[in-house]
Amino acid sequence: MPATRLMPTEIGDDLIELTRSICDKSLRPQVDEVEARAATEEVFPGEVFRTLGRAGLLSLPYPEELGGGGQPYEVYLQVVEEIASAWGAVGVGVSVHSLTAYAVHTFGSQEQQEALLPDMLSGETLGAYALSEPLAGSDIGAMTTRATRDGDAWRIRGRKAWISHAGHADYYTSFVRTSDDGGRGVSCFVVPGDAPGLSYGAPERKMGLHGDTVREVIYDDVPVTDDRQIGDLGRGVPMALAGLDTGRLGIAAVATGLAQAALDVAARYANEREQFGRTIASNQGLAFLLADMEAAVTSARATYLHAARLRDAGRPYGKEAAVAKLIATDASMRVTTDAIQVLGGAGYTQDFPVERYFREAKVTQIFEGTNQIQRLVISRHLLAGL
The missing domain is CATH 1.10.540.10 (Acyl-CoA dehydrogenase/oxidase, N-terminal domain)
Known part of the structure; x- marks a missing residue:
């Protein structure tokens, strides 16, 4: 429902x-x-x-x-x-x-x-977000993909990893190094998907989200004009971090949707499956499990909505975005696990979608900043305000 x-x-x-x-x-x-x-x-x-x-x-x-x-x-x-x-x-x-x-x-x-x-924003094009690298995941300051001056333009060389839509995107919002000046050494470029020198690795063989093609993006002297260098040169790191706040809310919403779907399947199954002459939902132990699942989904939704309302009001929401991502994705992992338990052996088969929801929920705890990184972000915000 x-x-x-x-x-x-x-x-x-x-x-x-x-x-x-x-x-x-x-x-x-x-x-x-x-x-x-x-x-x-x-x-x-x-x-x-x-x-x-x-x-x-x-x-x-x-x-x-x-x-x-x-x-x-x-x-x-x-x-x-x-x-x-x-x-x-x-x-x-x-x-x-x-x-x-x-x-x-x-x-x-x-x-x-x-x-x-x-x-x-036309609806006819699709973008990719090229930030992570093979050796620069949570530590984005360690990226090595570099743009160098070539006359009036730039050339980008390096590789990005774990990029959704790679090979299918019409453009790549790419964060690359333009100098070695510490935190001011990264800049942002919008690279056309048909740019010469752009190629892709083999699709990653993932445990879930198979319809989300993920692979490396390889830049081999890819030319980019000045008008596609976004914002101040060397200010790419704060731009990327600000963007991740919005991205974390998107993942929180995705995780909540997966949890809601798993809960819906589990509740319907429990209300229809009979054992010992009655539906399994009539057993208080299982009914309470469903209640806990509902509470987790509702709590997840409340956290991302709270952060979104702060964002809409123009107020700071970085901490709340991290909280939403942490709460919603942990809730999704827990609810999808419990949904399999409600279905029993049937939940472990591909006859029902809860096993897929379980596999898909796991990665929400990892991308857009692992949940360990979210705890770091939250604690820093909390302690900075004391």
Whole structure:
């Protein structure tokens, strides 16, 4: 059963209903088949993203005058949750795509915003966020991919790792080193997907989210013009960290959607499965387990909505974003684990989707900053205020 939503606008209600309709018609009928195929061969749900884009769901939190949907982050995240409850890999993809436009919208010049954002937010293109490297994950200051001057332009050489949409994206929001000046040595570039010298590694063989193609992006003297260098030169690290705050909220929403989907399957099963002459839901021990699962999902949703409302109000929300990511992803792992337990042996088979939700939930504790990093962020915020 869909969770109750509290929308700040009538448009928000309409968007949720539209999202649910698209999920029912276009996502749920194919998710199991595509995820199974993508486990052994490269399958990318590009048409699904085009469907969402044409419905205006890939650009919701950005200004209408630049091609966005002009919606509060609170609304956008609930749309992401709905999508993730139907197809986790696509929910992650929507969050990633939104993040790719953040640097241009927040730090780009007016000329760059007017030139780049309409295409980014058109619904017809898909972006990738190229930050992590093989030896620079949580420690983004250790990145070695470098842009060097070449006349009036730049050339980028190096490699990025764990990049969603790699090989399928129309552009790559790339953070690369432009000098060795400590924390001021990283800059941001928007690299066209058809740039010469851009290539990709083999898709990673992951335990879940198979529809989210992830692989290395290899830059071999990739040329980039000055107008695609975003923000102040050498200020890429704070730009990336600010973007990760928004990205963490997207992952919190994805994790909540996975947990909600697992809870829905478990509750229906418990209400239908009979043992010893009655439904297993009538056993208090199992009913209390379902209650705990519901409390975890509701708490996860509350944390990301609280952070989103702070963001929408223009107030600091970095700590709250880290809290939301920590709480929601840990809750998703716990709820999907318990959903398998409710179904018993059936939950361990591929006849029910809870085993897939379990595999997908795990990575939400890892990307956009591991939950150990979230605890570090939260504790620093907390102690700095004393």
